[in-house]
Amino acid sequence: MPRKVDHRERRTQIADALMRVAAEHGLEAVSLRHVAAEAGVSAGMVQHYFRTKDEMMTFALDVVRVRSEVRVGAAVQALGPDPAPRRLVRALMTTLLPLDEESRADGRVALAFLSYTAVRPATAPALREGTTQMVGFIAGLLPGGDEVGAAGLLALMEGLGMYLLGGQYTEEQALRVLDAQLDLLFR
Amino acid sequence: MPRKVDHRERRTQIADALMRVAAEHGLEAVSLRHVAAEAGVSAGMVQHYFRTKDEMMTFALDVVRVRSEVRVGAAVQALGPDPAPRRLVRALMTTLLPLDEESRADGRVALAFLSYTAVRPATAPALREGTTQMVGFIAGLLPGGDEVGAAGLLALMEGLGMYLLGGQYTEEQALRVLDAQLDLLFR
Numbered sequence: 568m569p570r571k572v573d574h575r576e577r578r579t580q581i582a583d584a585l586m587r588v589a590a591e592h593g594l595e596a597v598s599l600r601h602v603a604a605e606a607g608v609s610a611g612m613v614q615h616y617f618r619t620k621d622e623m624m625t626f627a628l629d630v631v632r633v634r635s636e637v638r639v640g641a642a643v644q645a646l647g648p649d650p651a652p653r654r655l656v657r658a659l660m661t662t663l664l665p666l667d668e669e670s671r672a673d674g675r676v677a678l679a680f681l682s683y684t685a686v687r688p689a690t691a692p693a694l695r696e697g698t699t700q701m702v703g704f705i706a707g708l709l710p711g712g713d714e715v716g717a718a719g720l721l722a723l724m725e726g727l728g729m730y731l732l733g734g735q736y737t738e739e740q741a742l743r744v745l746d747a748q749l750d751l752l753f754r
Numbered sequence: 755m756p757r758k759v760d761h762r763e764r765r766t767q768i769a770d771a772l773m774r775v776a777a778e779h780g781l782e783a784v785s786l787r788h789v790a791a792e793a794g795v796s797a798g799m800v801q802h803y804f805r806t807k808d809e810m811m812t813f814a815l816d817v818v819r820v821r822s823e824v825r826v827g828a829a830v831q832a833l834g835p836d837p838a839p840r841r842l843v844r845a846l847m848t849t850l851l852p853l854d855e856e857s858r859a860d861g862r863v864a865l866a867f868l869s870y871t872a873v874r875p876a877t878a879p880a881l882r883e884g885t886t887q888m889v890g891f892i893a894g895l896l897p898g899g900d901e902v903g904a905a906g907l908l909a910l911m912e913g914l915g916m917y918l919l920g921g922q923y924t925e926e927q928a929l930r931v932l933d934a935q936l937d938l939l940f941r
């Protein structure tokens with residue numbers, strides 16, 4: 568097997584271990600030792616692939632981002648050709664909300680990363696770029712290309728995600744809020 | 755000084771130190787040793803006042819909550835008697851958004867707590883109760899007592915707060931989104 572592929576695979580394996588640790592015990596439990604034990608490798612091996620915790624976190628955040636892009640892509644495919652804009656926007660939002668166990672685990676990791684990046688803005692450029700792209704894409708689907716409405720919908724979805732993870736809102740309540748917002752934006 | 759007052763004061767002093775550590779270095783830097791050093795007391799002293807990290811975190815979250823209630827109270831007072839519902843709702847939301855350095859520091863702590871509570875739902879009952887009360891209060895100010903609209907507005911504010919802390923949205927953009935949402939709800 569070529570060396571480059573092996574390197575990326577090993578990094579992904581370690582990042583997956585990091586995410587399992589973060590999802591189960593919280594970000595403050597993410598240590599070199601803990602991640603190494605979870606990945607079934609030595610601490611020295613983790614250090615070989617990631618020089619710093621920041622580097623490991625940034626890579627893991629990228630894995631979460633790619634995984635959510637794949638989920639979004641699959642959800643869009645499932646709608647068939649030329650879906651109505653409102654259906655497409657709703658599918659995007661529900662795919663990104665933590666409504667099943669897998670996306671709930673990813674959501675907990677994303678939340679942990681957000682609180683991590685809030686004190687280290689330098690680690691979050693990919694996050695910012697992703698948000699800008701998503702706002703542009705949603706705006707293109709809203710009546711009148713509504714950029715402010717798109718930015719609001721994305722913020723609403725992010726807040727709903729937090730309240731779902733924290734248990735403040737039930738799934739039913741979150742979906743009712745989302746649909747009411749779509750009523751306002753597509754009125 | 756009576757013993758009880760001293761106890762609460764000391765706990766608040768330690769919780770303040772915890773919040774400074776969390777705001778500056780992130781939640782994963784919050785350790786007994788680090789908090790003790792920041793508070794200028796011994797690690798044994800911290801352990802005397804808080805048996806576990808969970809206990810310390812729960813108390814600190816309560817301090818943040820009370821502080822934000824005080825800020826909200828002051829903002830409402832400043833509006834004078836019988837403010838228009840829309841002005842009152844806007845003042846509530848802007849007070850809760852991380853728009854100045856103090857509320858940004860509190861926001862980073864709140865975000866850290868949210869990611870902490872997302873893996874330990876048992877530590878967050880006060881958080882949930884506060885959200886329910888706030889939704890009820892806002893609903894009473896919206897046309898038709900709109901509960902779903904109130905729940906959506908609060909989620910939108912929470913998402914805007916995250917994007918402000920993460921640097922995805924600028925202050926100007928966040929306020930434009932908030933005002934557009936108030937336009938929709940008070941239309």
